[in-house]
Amino acid sequence: MASPRLLIVDDEPLARQRLRDLVGDVGGYEVAGEAANGVEAISILQEASVDIVLVDIRMPMMDGIELAQHLRGLSQPPKLIFTTAYDHYAVQAFELNAIDYLLKPIRSERLAAALAKAQPLQAAQSQALWPLQETHDHLSIHERGKVLLVPIADVLYLRAELKYVTVRTRDKSYLLETSLNQLEQIYAAQFVRIHRNALVARAAISGFEKQRISEGEEAGETAWVVLIKGIPETLLVSRRHQHVIKAT
Amino acid sequence: MRKSSRIPNFRNLGIHLRVLLLHLCLLALLTVYDGQSGWSVSSWLNDLAQIGSQWLPPLLLVMGALTLAYPVINRWPYRLALMVIFLLAIGITALSAYGYQRWILPFTSAQYWQVMLLCVADVLVCLYYLDLLQRAYSPAIAEARLQALQARIRPHFLFNSLNAALSLIRSQPQRAETALEDMAELFRVLMADNRDLVPLSQEITLCQQYLNIEKLRLDERLQCDWQLEDIPPEVMIPPLILQPLLENAVYHGIEPQSQGGVVHIEIKPSGKSLLLRISNPLPPRSDKSGGNKMALKNIRERLRLHYDLEAQLRQYEADQRYIVEIVIPTRPLSEVMHG
Numbered sequence: 001m002a003s004p005r006l007l008i009v010d011d012e013p014l015a016r017q018r019l020r021d022l023v024g025d026v027g028g029y030e031v032a033g034e035a036a037n038g039v040e041a042i043s044i045l046q047e048a049s050v051d052i053v054l055v056d057i058r059m060p061m062m063d064g065i066e067l068a069q070h071l072r073g074l075s076q077p078p079k080l081i082f083t084t085a086y087d088h089y090a091v092q093a094f095e096l097n098a099i100d101y102l103l104k105p106i107r108s109e110r111l112a113a114a115l116a117k118a119q120p121l122q123a124a125q126s127q128a129l130w131p132l133q134e135t136h137d138h139l140s141i142h143e144r145g146k147v148l149l150v151p152i153a154d155v156l157y158l159r160a161e162l163k164y165v166t167v168r169t170r171d172k173s174y175l176l177e178t179s180l181n182q183l184e185q186i187y188a189a190q191f192v193r194i195h196r197n198a199l200v201a202r203a204a205i206s207g208f209e210k211q212r213i214s215e216g217e218e219a220g221e222t223a224w225v226v227l228i229k230g231i232p233e234t235l236l237v238s239r240r241h242q243h244v245i246k247a248t
Numbered sequence: 249m250r251k252s253s254r255i256p257n258f259r260n261l262g263i264h265l266r267v268l269l270l271h272l273c274l275l276a277l278l279t280v281y282d283g284q285s286g287w288s289v290s291s292w293l294n295d296l297a298q299i300g301s302q303w304l305p306p307l308l309l310v311m312g313a314l315t316l317a318y319p320v321i322n323r324w325p326y327r328l329a330l331m332v333i334f335l336l337a338i339g340i341t342a343l344s345a346y347g348y349q350r351w352i353l354p355f356t357s358a359q360y361w362q363v364m365l366l367c368v369a370d371v372l373v374c375l376y377y378l379d380l381l382q383r384a385y386s387p388a389i390a391e392a393r394l395q396a397l398q399a400r401i402r403p404h405f406l407f408n409s410l411n412a413a414l415s416l417i418r419s420q421p422q423r424a425e426t427a428l429e430d431m432a433e434l435f436r437v438l439m440a441d442n443r444d445l446v447p448l449s450q451e452i453t454l455c456q457q458y459l460n461i462e463k464l465r466l467d468e469r470l471q472c473d474w475q476l477e478d479i480p481p482e483v484m485i486p487p488l489i490l491q492p493l494l495e496n497a498v499y500h501g502i503e504p505q506s507q508g509g510v511v512h513i514e515i516k517p518s519g520k521s522l523l524l525r526i527s528n529p530l531p532p533r534s535d536k537s538g539g540n541k542m543a544l545k546n547i548r549e550r551l552r553l554h555y556d557l558e559a560q561l562r563q564y565e566a567d568q569r570y571i572v573e574i575v576i577p578t579r580p581l582s583e584v585m586h587g
Contacts, residue, residue: 011506012408012465018415037506058404060506060532085407105411137532 004115005032005049009041009067010056010083015104019054019083019111026112038062039138042070042147050078052118054102057084058134065133068121075145079118090132097128136186139167141174150174152190156204156228157235158183160197170230194226195238204229208237208245255322255329256378258314262556263378270377271307274370275299306344306367310337334371341367401438405462405495412465427464430457437487445484445554448515448522452476455490455513462498469508470498477516483578485522486554492543493526493572501528501570512569522578527571544572551576 006029010016016034023029032050035041037059044050053071057064064082071077082101084090094101099121100114121129139155141148154169160180167174184191184199191199207227211234213219224245225234237245256263279295281287313336314321321329345363349355355363409431416424437454463470490513497511509529516523544563551559551574559576 011503012412013467014412014415014465015408017419018411021415021418058503060504085411086403104407105414 003028003030004051005030006115007031007033007035007041007044007048007050007053007078009035009038009053009059009064011036011059012056015056015083019106022106022108022111025108026115029115038064038067038070038135039149041067042149045071045074045078046146052079052081052115054081054083057082057087057090057132061135062138063133063135065129066135066138068129069126069133070138070140070147070149072121072123072126073140073142073147077120080121081114081118093128093132097125099125099129139174139176141167141176148174152187153203156201156231158191158199159235168231168233192244194241194244195236196240198235200226200228200235209234254326254379254382255318255333256382257556258311258318258321260556261558264311264315265557266381267311267374267378268307270374271303271370272300274373275303278366302348306341309344310340313340330375333375337371338364338367401435402495402499404499408465409461412461416464423464427461430460433457434461440487442487444487446487448479448483448485451485451487451490452515454488455494458491458494459498459511466498466502466508469505470502471508471510473510473512475512475514475516477514479515479522480517480578483522485524485576486550489547489550489574489576490524490526492547493574496543496572497526497528497570500531504531505529517578518575520578521575524574524576525571527569530565530568530570547574 006023008016008019008023008031010019013036020031020034023031029052032048033044035044038055039062041053041055042062045053053067055064055067062070068080068082071080080100082090082094082099083104083106084101085104091101091103093099100118102110102114137152138149139152141150150167150169156168156170158176158180159166159168163177164175165178165180165183167176180197180199184193187199190201190203192202192205194200205226206229208224209227210222211225212222213236223239224237224242226237227234258264276296279292279299314333317332317336321332324332342364345355345360349360409427413424413427413431416427434454434457459470459472463472494511494513502509502511512525512527514523514525544561548561551561555577559574562573564571564573
């Protein structure tokens, strides 16, 4: 039987070195790769098969918690062990939800025990980690068991359609299985609600215009629409959200 | 070093302002009821202005005299010093009252005694107030020290640096030794009694040791740019004023950036003061954690304890950088001590 393959994710080179040494001491595991942040980790995970991910919590670009949330979209999510130097809240959250974590500096016995009983992150645990997540810089789109990262800065608007939310960037649009309300809460700083079913990136608004509506319940009436930078589409501003026009 | 420190520091602007304000309140109270019917705000203000113009010259003379005499008085025993301050105040008031009645407006002798009695009461009230102020500060010093000790180094830093040192032991034992030595010295300072001022050079060395440890962890992501311009030798500053700011700069400005960045440290004289300016790149997202404010609040508190109103701490953002500036007076050690 081939030995389980590990991925080490930590932004500090020395911390990665230390984990590599310890995994060597424990024996029976193979280090498949190293990543300095969540984004790197995801691109490695798309290519290589990895059984267990050792992930630091506080990292630039994409922190460990955000990485964990995205990994749940993989068809065969790897098992997860969090590592942290000191984070009172995280440790508390981990203990409450029986999520495996290691406190740095890590002892090899402790590492061996954690590797032996590592589990993929469960849905309930993932929700418990939600408030700890510091970086919300990417949306993860799941396509055929792969995870596609869309930087939130590239998103022009989000529109709810039946079960899905359409994520529109300059060049493409994606489908995301979540609720608009949840997205609104997380990205309140970057996005503004203009309609019951739409959020627009503040940075993507190029102007407002009065137009005659051609379809839907209010066909024939004139209403305000948002002009969006870079694409010819417009989005309707509902009467309830017209204060947005004055504010921007 | 802190002998007879119960005498208020009469070379501190804050003390003078407080005494002036106290007098304004006392005089306002004194004139609020003048025994005549038909009370009005304008007559009250009129009375206040009149009595103020009589009261102010001797008051300013007394404060001036105390400012001059402070270094001498400060060396005397507490009781003697109090007596001297008391006599000085009474003497100057008596002389100016005499001068007033001689050249400006004759007093009756009853009025003269009334003035002197008021003056004695006034001096007693002032001294009592300053003593209260002093007492209010002293437990705060102990507390601030304790608080500072607890808040200063992030556990995050301690455990991460231990982890970095551990990882070096196998591959580069000598670097591991240096790192542990730096940490030992850093923690020695952190655990020392940090109430007294230290030479600036000592704080700078400490900061360099601290940054060495951080550089070990963050590697080329952390770059430091020191600009030390003709710093007067022997400048004393409160200990651990600079280090927590650098820790903030690294924690909030460098660690969240995958490309890293530069921390600028600039120290230069500015007039009669010393300017310390630390800047770091703004974090890519607004940081939610409150640790930043904690350290700044702590430093502000300690600056206030050491310098009262004469030191400043400013923070602002400019050119995508977060900047913290501290201005502290550079006067001889004996004079800046307060409380």
